[in-house]
Structure formats: C-alpha cells, structure tokens
Amino acid sequence: MTDVYTMGEALGVVSSGQVRHQTEARLDLCGPEFTLAVALARLGHRCAYLGKVGSDELGARVLTVLRGEGVDVADMRVSDGVPTGLLLRECRVGREPRVTHYRTGAAGSKLSPGNVPIDRIGAAGMLHVTGLTAALGRDPRDAVLAAVSAAKSAEVPISFTVEYRPELWPSVREAEEVLTELARQSHLLFVRQDELDLVKPALTAEREVVVLRGAKGASVRADRMRYDVPAPQTPVVDTCGADDAFVAGYISAALDGLTPPERLRRGTELSAAAISCASDWEGLPTRADL
Template identity: 40%
Template sequence: MTGRPAGGLVTLGETMGLVAADGIGPLEYARGFSFGIGGAESNVAVGVARLDGRATWIGRVGADATGDLVARRLAAEGVDTVAVRDPGFTGLMVRHRRSGGALHVDYHRAGSAGSRLAPADVPDAVVAAAGVLHVTGITPALSDSARDAVRHAVRVARAAGVPVSVDVNHRAKLWDRATAAPVLRELVEQADIVFAGPAEARLVLGGAGQPAGQPAAELARALAALGPAEAVVKDGANGCTAVIDGDRHDLPAVAVTVVDPVGAGDAFVAGYLTARLAGASPAERLRTAIAVGAYAVTVPGDCEGLPRRAELDAFLSTPDDDVAR
C-alpha cells in the first residue's frame, strides 16, 4: 500500500485480464486483440482515484503476468492495492462484438486466484478506517470463501460505523436467480447505499412477484424499505431514479454516442460515491454519477474511459461540445 490517508473508498473482489477483439463480427474471424484488465470493484476504485478520491482495492491475483499487470495498472492509477498473491491463475474474460448491438463476454475464472478470496485476506483495520465500503453481488457468486470474505468485510464495516455500499450486479453466467436472490437480498438489507438495475431490483425484491413494468420509483422505494437510506435504480438511457433519505430524485441520462457500454454501471457508482465522500448533496451525487457513466461509454474498455477530474468538469460545463479548444 502507498500509505495514503484513510477515509476513502475500500472495495474487494476479482480483477481479471481482459482480452477484447477488435472490430465487429464472429470471434473466429477477429485478427486483432487488445489486452487489459477489468473487474467491477476495481473499475469503481479506478473511477474514484481518477476523480481525486482515495481508493483501496483488495483481492487475489495469480503469480503470473496477468496478475502482475493487475497490480501495476491499479497502482499506476493511484489505487492502494492489497493484492494477495495466489499460486493459481489470474482469471480472464474474452469479449467480442458479434454485431453492432450484440456484445458477448465469456469468463474463464472457475478456480481462479480471485475466486479464492477469503476472510483472512481482508485487513480489518483498512475496512474499519474507510469512508465507505463498496461490495458487489459478483464476488459472492465466485465461491463460498469469496462470499464469506464479503460478509466478513460488511460485518467489520458495520461494527466500525462505516457506510456499506452494495451494487447488486447480478451475473447470470455465475449463478442462477434462485441461488442468487437470497444472498443479494441479505447484502441489500445490510447496506446503507444500494445500486440496482430494474431487473436486479425485482430479483432482490422477490423475482416473479414483481411486475416487469413496475416504475423505477416504486422499485427504489421498495429497496429503501429493506434498510438502505440511499436506493438508486440505474436505468441506462432512461437515466436514474433514487430515494435518498426518503426523498425521490429523478435524473435523465446524458445523450452521448455509445462506443462501449461495458463498465457504465461501475462508472456511475464511482461518480456517486466520489461525490458522496466529498460531502455533496444527493442531487449533486446523482448528477456526477450520470455524467461519469455517460463519459465512460464513449471509450472502449472496462475502465479506460473513466474521466479525470478536469475532464469531468469540462464535460459537465459543456456536455454538447465535441471539440476541445
């Protein structure tokens, strides 16, 4: 760790290598690839760090070149990194765009180093000194030990009075709805802040018992009724709806040309939590979240397009300008 002051964002989860095919079409015909890193929790940490916030990421990486890349890249972004070295391999995800609107992501992570995250890997003192602990519904899906690590971190945070942020982030390729729902609901019930898409909110609230057309405001209020003081429903091009301390907030999306939608939700969360840590009002937190999410989708990659503070300020001032002079 770099010894930066405590009090910022602390998060934990798996960060993988990301193999992305260039162009559009079947993977078998791709001739060019880029290699980077990606992971919901580390995306949020990078987003916070780029906006001049303090961020710490906790996870396991393999004793391999990809693990080295993860540790170096996060450190280069200014993220304090607690990277436990594991004899296993660092997970990979392979992404290609089959057609203009069809993005496919395959995971190669079963038995990976990141999936072996355990409670002993979580430094209690780091969590207890955080300004906010952020976890997602992805890590509990990886293994029993990873699920226990998340639960342990949440217990430590709550005992220390640290706010807990949960992004539901349901991944159907990792676990089925019936298995995921009670675990995700348990996390939400212990959270101070919750983020969910409409379908994720319905899953947490009871799955088939929630009508598909239920308004976002109703979903946000129902999530808040489970315990979180701040419930935010992220709805892509429709913007977001939140219930924060009992008050409803609705913000439209910012119109941008979408190049890569992957990581938009993580960018949104990073913007919101950065503003919250800075003491911003609920309206300003959501405005920042919408802007960071919009900015991120204009660039390929999981975290490459996340804005720095000066870029975000310029975007908020003149979001419609396409030439910087």
C-alpha cells in the first residue's frame, strides 16, 4: 500500500547570482511535490509520484533521483518531442531570488486526466496535491481534480498546499476559484500567510489548517485549538524549498500518529535541513537523522 500518492511537475533548476555577471551556476532539480516525495521516502514512508518529463537528460535525471530515493515511479511518463521544464533562480543579497520560468509547453504541462490511476489513488493512505500543478494549464488542472475526485470517492484523506504563483495564472479571480475549490476538498490544508485571503471560504473549523508564516514560524488549527512553532534557528544557505520540506515533515508526523505540536516540530526540523543546504532536497534527513 502507498502511504502518500502525489503528482506534479519535476523541473530542472539553474541557480546563480545575477546572470549577466556570472560565469558559474548550479544545476539541480526542484518542484514541491518532488521535494515532498523524496523527503517522505527518506523517512521510510511509501510514496508514489505521478508526472511527465521529457525524453532528455533532465528527465532522465528526475527519474534517476526518484528511483534512487525509493519513490514509486510506476506512473511516471516520458514524453517524446517536448522538454523537461526549467527554472532560472537568480540569488540576490537581501531580497528573494528572482525566478524565471521556462516551462511553457514543457512535459509537465502535458499531464492530463487520462494519466490519473483512479485505482492506485483509491488504495493510497493519502493524496497530496498543490495549486502549482493546477496552475500549469487546463489539462493538469483537470488531472488534479480527477485525482481529488478519486480520493474522495474512496474516502482517502486529501492534503493540499495552495502554492500560489501569480505569474502562472491568467487572473487572480481564476486562481481564487480553483484554489478555493481544491482547499474545500482537502482534509489537511497548507497555506502561506500571504495566501489566506485567496482561500478564505475554506478556512473552516472542521479542516486542519497549517499556516506557514516565514520568519515567524508556523501554526496549525486542529480540533478547535491553535498551536504555534517558531522558525528554525539555523544558518541559512538557501530558503527555497523550506516550505515544501516543512509540509513533508508535517505529513510524515501525521502518518506516524503524532500530535499537532509534534507535527509542527518535525516540519520545522525538515525546514531547517532544507535552508541549511543549497539544494531544495539533497540535505533532507533520513529517519536515523531525526
């Protein structure tokens, strides 16, 4: 049985300083669902990943890493004639990195409802999806909705991370409609502080809502109680991937049957590991490390 089934777009990411002045860069992989799958697998959970990559070297690297980390890639698809998506991440002193997307028409945007294995999702312990995948186009959005529908029919708990990226949506209104609908379907909701208004109708008492507050830490409202945890105190190398790692840690602790404060604590531990490494996922801990 799969503990967590997830789906999304795994990407290449090139990180550097200001490109016009740089002669060196770092090539890695990223994607919120990709990071989550690796993190959960390292902690001993059985995780399956659905997505599409191109028949190129980046696509091969994605599959090699996922297989090497013990993630189930039986449902991964390789698309001929289209590239694996790429991000350019320019680090800037004292400011958030500038991210340029090279993913229009990439393999990840070709994910469709026909790729969604209804039976496998119905047999999973949890489905985890993000608003980022839903923003990639109509077919990926319908694929996410199909997966959510399959999980609901089988009474599989649904975890949803809002992951709002305004540059990927045609309009704020469309984003609000889709993200709120997905949030309403979820049992476990992860939302950044600045995304709360986007999904306000879904912030109801019966839903477990985790709010990611950046430097202020995180909080969760569960069973009509609120719990808080401060941000990790650790040397910062790169903050990208911190929220994705936190989500993975929280879900891992939930799968282990831990209390909400303990879930927050594990989320913070994985977030600390992520920000202390240049990679979104390479520094994530194993169960023994915890």
